[in-house]
Amino acid sequence: MNPAEIDNRNLEVDPLRQFGTMGPTDVAVDIKTYRLKVTGAVGRSLSLSYDQIMKYPSLTEVVLLICPGFFSNNGRWTGVSFKTLLQEAQVKNEAKYVDINGANGKGVRIPLEDIEKKKIFLAYRVNGETLPQKHGFPLRLVYEDAYGYDWVMLMKLLFCNLVTG
Numbered sequence: 001m002n003p004a005e006i007d008n009r010n011l012e013v014d015p016l017r018q019f020g021t022m023g024p025t026d027v028a029v030d031i032k033t034y035r036l037k038v039t040g041a042v043g044r045s046l047s048l049s050y051d052q053i054m055k056y057p058s059l060t061e062v063v064l065l066i067c068p069g070f071f072s073n074n075g076r077w078t079g080v081s082f083k084t085l086l087q088e089a090q091v092k093n094e095a096k097y098v099d100i101n102g103a104n105g106k107g108v109r110i111p112l113e114d115i116e117k118k119k120i121f122l123a124y125r126v127n128g129e130t131l132p133q134k135h136g137f138p139l140r141l142v143y144e145d146a147y148g149y150d151w152v153m154l155m156k157l158l159f160c161n162l163v164t165g
Contacts, residue, residue: 004145008064011074016127020071021134027103027153029138036085036122036139040099043090050138054124056080061119067148077142079123082115100141102152108141119144 031050038046060078086098091112098115101107114120122139124131131137136153143150 003064003066003147006064006066008062008074011064013062013076013127014073016075016129016132016135019065019073019075019126019135020067027133029133031138034138038085038089041092041095042086043092044088046085046089050124053080053122053139056084059121061121061142061144063119063142063144065142065148065151075126076128077121077123077140078125078128079121079139079142081121085122086112086115100152102141103136106152108143108146108150108152110143 034050036046036048036053038048057080058078059081060076062074062076064072064074066072082098095112097109097111099107099109110120119142121142123136123142124139126132126135131140136151141150141152
């Protein structure tokens with residue numbers, strides 16, 4: 001199944017207990033020292049604590065997560081909009097992509113134009129519950145129309161490097 005070709009609007013939300021897991025499930029996070037960092041082609045670098053992230057306006061979207069050959073989970077994800085963070089960081093006009101790096105060196109590059117078109121945000125809740133450790137606590141990238149391997153588990157640090165070309 002290609003997530004970009006599936007209309008999940010009429011699918012039921014899967015209970016969290018049925019969610020498959022991917023990536024490392026044993027990474028402990030010290031929430032007191034955790035920081036979300038936004039740097040690169042920005043006018044203002046950000047270093048946000050978990051508590052600061054939680055104070056941003058939240059959004060909730062039902063987005064289908066597909067891990068090819070293993071599972072698909074339709075979940076109600078809640079978090080902070082990438083657009084909000086990038087506006088606060090004052091993204092420079094020459095920036096074309098955002099590089100997102102998470103746990104164990106896993107990363108993804110997203111064209112900035114996709115952030116305007118798709119449901120792409122940082123989730124800290126799923127189905128009304130705080131994101132469990134095995135699903136990426138404290139933050140997971142939700143990336144509509146992308147396979148699960150691009151839903152980076154941001155357990156230690158998110159480093160957004162806005163790059164050109």
